[in-house]
Amino acid sequence: DTEVTQTPKHLVMGMTNKKSLKCEQHMGHRAMYWYKQKAKKPPELMFVYSYEKLSINESVPSRFSPECPNSSLLNLHLHALQPEDSALYLCASSQESTSGRIQFFGPGTRLTVL
Amino acid sequence: RKEVEQDPGPFNVPEGATVAFNCTYSNSASQSFFWYRQDCRKEPKLLMSVYSSGNEDGRFTAQLNRASQYISLLIRDSKLSDSATYLCVSYNTNAGKSTFGDGTTLTVKP
Numbered sequence: 065d066t067e068v069t070q071t072p073k074h075l076v077m078g079m080t081n082k083k084s085l086k087c088e089q090h091m092g093h094r095a096m097y098w099y100k101q102k103a104k105k106p107p108e109l110m111f112v113y114s115y116e117k118l119s120i121n122e123s124v125p126s127r128f129s130p131e132c133p134n135s136s137l138l139n140l141h142l143h144a145l146q147p148e149d150s151a152l153y154l155c156a157s158s159q160e161s162t163s164g165r166i167q168f169f170g171p172g173t174r175l176t177v178l
Numbered sequence: 179r180k181e182v183e184q185d186p187g188p189f190n191v192p193e194g195a196t197v198a199f200n201c202t203y204s205n206s207a208s209q210s211f212f213w214y215r216q217d218c219r220k221e222p223k224l225l226m227s228v229y230s231s232g233n234e235d236g237r238f239t240a241q242l243n244r245a246s247q248y249i250s251l252l253i254r255d256s257k258l259s260d261s262a263t264y265l266c267v268s269y270n271t272n273a274g275k276s277t278f279g280d281g282t283t284l285t286v287k288p
Contacts, residue, residue: 065256105280106265106280106281107222108273108277109276109280112274112275114274117230119274120275127231152219154221154222165210165269165276166195166212166227167222167224167276169221169222169223170221171220172220172221
């Protein structure tokens, strides 16, 4: 299974809502990532988990809260978002190899904040 | 200066054309390099890893020049299905993260 799954595919939320994005992989990868991607821009790294521990937080506002319940799951909890947070949120996973970390991306959650 | 810079594009080429994309990186600590392909409203997918010795996969050839900190991707005999955005990516093992170029958009026309 070489797939990263993400739910939901689409999410519309108000600025006062609390919601969560979910990501799952069964490739045995020990690194998982959250990226944010705006239209016509490259993916922008938000968080990296390595062996279920948060290893990188790219100065992301606290209204985004990541969680890694186990080696296969990654969540992103959202609270009090702003309209400018509307974007495609991509989850990825990777394994170390002699070629570096090849990342496999999920299909993303398209988030709209009203 | 951006850590990974790509040709701004867009590239519009006829079917059957050969097209080359260039990418430069500024962080000499970057150890691994990749080309990803991203279709409109889809996720990035690995196209190929890039090695100093050069590597080829069918119509695609990638090359890395560490001395010049330069990466290239050559697509021969372009197909309509090659139309996409191509992302140049460097991975820094010490930092534990990847850096993406802004991407180059290719449109192959009949």
